[in-house]
Amino acid sequence: MNESTSTDLKRDLISLFRQNNSTLETNSGRILNLHREKAFQDFDRLGIPTIRNENYRYTPLEKYFQGNYEVEMNPNPFKIDIRSVFKCDVPELDTHVVLVLNGFYSANNQFGQLPEGAVVCGLNEASVKFPELFLKHYSHYADTSADGLVALNTLFAQDGVFVYLPKGMVIEKPLQIINLSHSFKNLRITRRNLIVAEENARANIVVCDHTLCNQSYLANSLTEIFVGKNADISYDRLQNENSLSTQINNLFIHQLENSRFTGNCISLHGGLIRNNFYALLNGPYSQTNLNGLFLCDDKQHVANYLLVDHASPHCVSNQLFKGILNDDATGAFNGKILVRKDAQKTQAYQKNNNMLLSSSARMNTKPHLEIYADDVKCSHGATVGQIDNEAMFYLRSRGISEKEAKHLLMYAFANEIVSRISIPILKDRIIELVEKRLRGELSRCNNCDIHCG
Amino acid sequence: MLQIKDLHVSINGKEILKGINLHVKAGEVHAIMGPNGSGKSTLAAALAGRELFEITQGSVAYMNENLLELSPEDRARKGLFLGFQYPVEIPGVSLVNFMKTAINEHRKFKGLEPISASDFLKLMRDKKELVGLATNLTNRSVNEGFSGGEKKKNEIFQMAMLEPTLAILDETDSGLDIDALKIVAQGVNKLRRKDKATIVITHYQRLLEYIVPDFVHVLYKGRIVKSGGKELATELEEKGYDWLKVENE
Numbered sequence: 001m002n003e004s005t006s007t008d009l010k011r012d013l014i015s016l017f018r019q020n021n022s023t024l025e026t027n028s029g030r031i032l033n034l035h036r037e038k039a040f041q042d043f044d045r046l047g048i049p050t051i052r053n054e055n056y057r058y059t060p061l062e063k064y065f066q067g068n069y070e071v072e073m074n075p076n077p078f079k080i081d082i083r084s085v086f087k088c089d090v091p092e093l094d095t096h097v098v099l100v101l102n103g104f105y106s107a108n109n110q111f112g113q114l115p116e117g118a119v120v121c122g123l124n125e126a127s128v129k130f131p132e133l134f135l136k137h138y139s140h141y142a143d144t145s146a147d148g149l150v151a152l153n154t155l156f157a158q159d160g161v162f163v164y165l166p167k168g169m170v171i172e173k174p175l176q177i178i179n180l181s182h183s184f185k186n187l188r189i190t191r192r193n194l195i196v197a198e199e200n201a202r203a204n205i206v207v208c209d210h211t212l213c214n215q216s217y218l219a220n221s222l223t224e225i226f227v228g229k230n231a232d233i234s235y236d237r238l239q240n241e242n243s244l245s246t247q248i249n250n251l252f253i254h255q256l257e258n259s260r261f262t263g264n265c266i267s268l269h270g271g272l273i274r275n276n277f278y279a280l281l282n283g284p285y286s287q288t289n290l291n292g293l294f295l296c297d298d299k300q301h302v303a304n305y306l307l308v309d310h311a312s313p314h315c316v317s318n319q320l321f322k323g324i325l326n327d328d329a330t331g332a333f334n335g336k337i338l339v340r341k342d343a344q345k346t347q348a349y350q351k352n353n354n355m356l357l358s359s360s361a362r363m364n365t366k367p368h369l370e371i372y373a374d375d376v377k378c379s380h381g382a383t384v385g386q387i388d389n390e391a392m393f394y395l396r397s398r399g400i401s402e403k404e405a406k407h408l409l410m411y412a413f414a415n416e417i418v419s420r421i422s423i424p425i426l427k428d429r430i431i432e433l434v435e436k437r438l439r440g441e442l443s444r445c446n447n448c449d450i451h452c453g
Numbered sequence: 454m455l456q457i458k459d460l461h462v463s464i465n466g467k468e469i470l471k472g473i474n475l476h477v478k479a480g481e482v483h484a485i486m487g488p489n490g491s492g493k494s495t496l497a498a499a500l501a502g503r504e505l506f507e508i509t510q511g512s513v514a515y516m517n518e519n520l521l522e523l524s525p526e527d528r529a530r531k532g533l534f535l536g537f538q539y540p541v542e543i544p545g546v547s548l549v550n551f552m553k554t555a556i557n558e559h560r561k562f563k564g565l566e567p568i569s570a571s572d573f574l575k576l577m578r579d580k581k582e583l584v585g586l587a588t589n590l591t592n593r594s595v596n597e598g599f600s601g602g603e604k605k606k607n608e609i610f611q612m613a614m615l616e617p618t619l620a621i622l623d624e625t626d627s628g629l630d631i632d633a634l635k636i637v638a639q640g641v642n643k644l645r646r647k648d649k650a651t652i653v654i655t656h657y658q659r660l661l662e663y664i665v666p667d668f669v670h671v672l673y674k675g676r677i678v679k680s681g682g683k684e685l686a687t688e689l690e691e692k693g694y695d696w697l698k699v700e701n702e
Binding site: 391 | 526529534562615
């Protein structure tokens with residue numbers, strides 16, 4: 001990609017912003033608008049990251065941004081009844097469901113009675129209703145000056161989901177957020193979410209990314225999660241979009257003392273998936289677990305970038321990312337553990353294991369430690385390998401066919417991640433989806449009209 | 454049942470087996486002994502179909518079929534079983550799932566429906582008891598974190614589950630203490646039948662006190678240099694392998 005296309009891209013996006021600026025300002029609450037000016041300056045300076053940016057070296061984003069995409073500046077008037085078209089989850093998965101359609105919160109598709117005091121609603125609506133929370137948290141963890149995509153998201157941010165768990169709030173039922181892309185035109189989508197979990201709050205959040213038609217979608221999503229003192233948040237994400245879709249996710253996690261955050265990200269299907277995880281351990285005795293599994297074939301690309309920032313002592317972090325790549329698929333893992341000077345007694349572990357099933361699949365992995373404290377336990381490791389021949393022979397020598405043996409080994413490889421999903425029914429569901437995906441079948445749910453891939 | 458004629462096997466261009474002849478009939482137990490590096494494990498792996506080993510010459514007939522043309526899984530489905538000297542650890546594949554898949558592949562081959570859950574559980578319970586395999590091991594990943602003895606017992610357990618016609622046990626006794634050895638030998642003896650045969654590969658005579666062979670063959674530098682009855686094992690134990698070396702140098 002040469003310099004001019006990158007500049008052109010930036011110019012086009014800036015002009016898109018200028019054309020729609022007044023609509024954005026009119027549609028959005030004051031606090032969302034408050035951050036556009038700085039986001040504009042930062043984006044103008046940074047643009048879309050190119051492969052010259054070390055963090056994006058293996059993810060040539062520009063070409064994915066170049067297609068002809070429409071933009072919806074107002075909520076899509078489609079009347080979607082989520083219960084009738086979207087039965088992605090097994091009926092037993094009893095969740096509070098909310099729908100985000102093309103980036104806009106769909107108010108008529110919220111199901112389940114939340115405990116009193118908990119809030120789940122549209123981001124824009126919330127920014128007007130809860131100004132003090134937004135002044136405190138919105139755009140405080142996502143630094144627009146560090147990444148052009150963060151700046152771009154903040155620049156165009158209009159809506160998404162807002163979750164508020166006040167002090168001591170425990171939501172037993174999982175909260176399920178369904179991000180749906182649905183249009184008869186190629187579409188550029190911006191999603192912005194904010195999750196605030198105050199002291200001692202606890203919740204399981206499940207996020208499903210789906211496409212409903214076989215159009216090309218370019219989604220730039222950003223979620224900020226504040227995990228207060230002693231709070232415990234689990235965040236399971238299932239990415240299952242069509243091959244023409246480009247999905248960029250930025251997840252900013254800010255943790256206070258003794259809090260815990262566990263994220264499991266299952267990338268089942270998609271054209272390009274880029275996940276950026278930023279976790280800041282900003283209070284002692286906090287713990288971050290980030291796990292990921294990605295399965296890609298054809299010409300798909302999945303990249304996971306992580307920065308786990310140990311800014312306080314006595315914190316623990318675990319990263320385990322695994323990938324299976326077939327055909328001409330490419331993948332990247334770029335994980336960084338930063339242990340700051342005062343973060344003594346840190347325990348930080350990172351592992352990335354990949355399995356290549358074809359000679360043309362490519363995986364680039366870059367584990368990275370940066371340690372400024374002297375009393376820490378840290379480890380990192382990465383492997384890129386093929387199916388184990390010894391194990392294959394062992395299985396076959398018991399009468400198991402080559403195909404089935406291969407499947408067993410791939411599944412075993414993937415299961416190390418899937419088994420970490422804490423909601424049993426969701427786990428079973430994902431096991432089934434992963435199985436189907438590994439067998440080359442469509443990984444969509446049996447009773448769902450969505451034709452992913 | 455098994456007729457090996459002039460079998461030559463190479464690995465990476467190096468010839469390991471230099472003309473093996475062996476005839477095993479139903480109901481027999483054959484022991485193959487020999488010093489380290491004589492080619493015992495190569496013979497076992499070549500019979501099971503390990504692709505790493507190249508058959509350069511000779512033939513192997515198994516139940517009147519050309520064994521060498523069959524894939525490892527077809528050999529297994531036709532009743533051949535290899536007990537590994539070094540069983541592989543397979544993280545993430547539970548022993549239960551592994552055995553269920555194997556049993557069902559065998560059944561499919563015979564044109565049978567998959568085994569019912571209750572029959573499978575009963576079969577597992579019976580066979581575990583037969584070989585004295587701890588119950589909790591079957592829910593764990595195959596061989597992962599198993600002790601040496603547990604791994605070997607697991608091989609015998611799998612053998613009991615699959616009920617092979619011809620079992621080849623490659624140094625199943627190595628690394629076992631005497632109690633584990635007895636349990637493994639008992640497991641083998643319980644499966645001894647007139648229509649089945651066993652080839653026991655071992656370095657030491659010790660195992661043969663518990664699994665009494667009909668024939669003993671001594672493998673040395675890729676050839677069977679001596680064959681005899683069970684007394685040959687005792688003789689070998691007394692005189693050591695040096696005795697052979699002197700005779701065959």
